[in-house]
Amino acid sequence: MTKGYDLSSGSLRELNANLQVSAENLSRQIPGTFGEWRVENPMGSHALAVGLSGPLLVDIEGSTGYYCGGMNKGASIHVRGSVGPGVAENMMSGRVFVDGDASQYAGATGHGGLLVIRGNASSRCGISMKGIDIVVGGSVGHMSAFMGQTGNLVVLGDAGDAFGDSLYEARLFVRGSVKSLGADCEEKEMRSEHKDFLKKLLEDSGFGDVEVSSFRRYGSARNLYNFDVDKVGNY
Numbered sequence: 001m002t003k004g005y006d007l008s009s010g011s012l013r014e015l016n017a018n019l020q021v022s023a024e025n026l027s028r029q030i031p032g033t034f035g036e037w038r039v040e041n042p043m044g045s046h047a048l049a050v051g052l053s054g055p056l057l058v059d060i061e062g063s064t065g066y067y068c069g070g071m072n073k074g075a076s077i078h079v080r081g082s083v084g085p086g087v088a089e090n091m092m093s094g095r096v097f098v099d100g101d102a103s104q105y106a107g108a109t110g111h112g113g114l115l116v117i118r119g120n121a122s123s124r125c126g127i128s129m130k131g132i133d134i135v136v137g138g139s140v141g142h143m144s145a146f147m148g149q150t151g152n153l154v155v156l157g158d159a160g161d162a163f164g165d166s167l168y169e170a171r172l173f174v175r176g177s178v179k180s181l182g183a184d185c186e187e188k189e190m191r192s193e194h195k196d197f198l199k200k201l202l203e204d205s206g207f208g209d210v211e212v213s214s215f216r217r218y219g220s221a222r223n224l225y226n227f228d229v230d231k232v233g234n235y
Contacts, residue, residue, distance in 0.1 A: 002059075003034035008041040015039065016050060023054030023075055046084070049077050052094070069096040072113060085122075088115040091132055097206075104141070107134045110151065116205045123160070126153045129170055135205040143182065145172055154201060156210060164218050172218040173198055175210070184224045188217045 003022075005015050025033040036057040042048055046065035049058050052075035060068070063081030073092040082100030091110040101119035108124070110132025120138035127143070129151040139157030146162070148170030158176035165182020171194070172185075181187075195212045202210050 001034065002036040002038050004038045004040065006040045007043060007045060012045050012048065016048070019049055019056065019058065020051055020053070023052040023056040025054070026056055027054035027074065042081075044084070049075070052077075055094075063100065072096060082119065087117075088113070088132070091115065101138070102136075106136075107132050110134070114204065118206075120157065126151070126170070129153065133201060135201065135207065137207065139176065142179075145170055146182065148172070152197075152201065154198065154205075154215075156207065164220075166224060167218075167220040169220060173215045174218065175215050178216075178218070181218065184221045185218055186221045188219045190215065190217045 022034050026035055039060045042060050042062045042064050044063055044065045047067045048064045050067060050070040053073040056075040058077045060079045064079055065084040067086040067089055068083050069077045069087055070089040072094045074094045076095045078097045080099050083098050083102050085103040085105055086108055087102050087106045088096040088110060089108045091113045093113045095114045098117045102117045102121040104122040105124040105127050106121045107115045108127045109130060111130045113132055115134045118137045121136045121140045123141035123143055124146055125140040125144040126134050126148055127146045129148045132151045135154045137156050140155050140159050142160035143162045143165055144159060145153045145164045147166045149168040150170055152171045154173045156175045159174050159178045161180045162182035163178050164172050164185030167185045194217055198212045202208055
């Protein structure tokens, strides 16, 4: 059974508290818990559906503001609109799907889970990512995947300036053009294991009809792991 909540007449604090309790109760398998929620009239609310720690399904009927789905741990959140800065920030697990566009630093510091943005993402998408998988159906802005440590960023459109700057071990896949690569980021060979992985990730993200051979892979050149005075200009 789905539980409805209308933010035009209810408070955001009450909604988040109810969502968090429901998620915790689901993870503890408490009977009678609402496993599915439908949020109406989000009206760009900030910090909506944050800190959920259970297998909850949350359907948000409209656009949201800052940090939607932040610190998610196990929930599946579907935003039927666009999102402001920091969607799925510091996500641990679960899934966040955005039908529209995302503002800057989408998926920042994410440790796990899957973030899918059907539209475009702004600057610093995936900044300091630590294991999250991010799939963007459109393009990403400048300095995306900056200091990306682990995880995967897949861009079906184009990438802006300084893509993958100061990258560690995150893997980047781009179907379109890259305006410029950041410090210590370089194009890598697209081997069969990368194509197999990418095909599965695209299928999980709703882009199963996209041909993986159209992508290029980027990663760290591993020249900046340790300070080298001869390369000081790259830091």
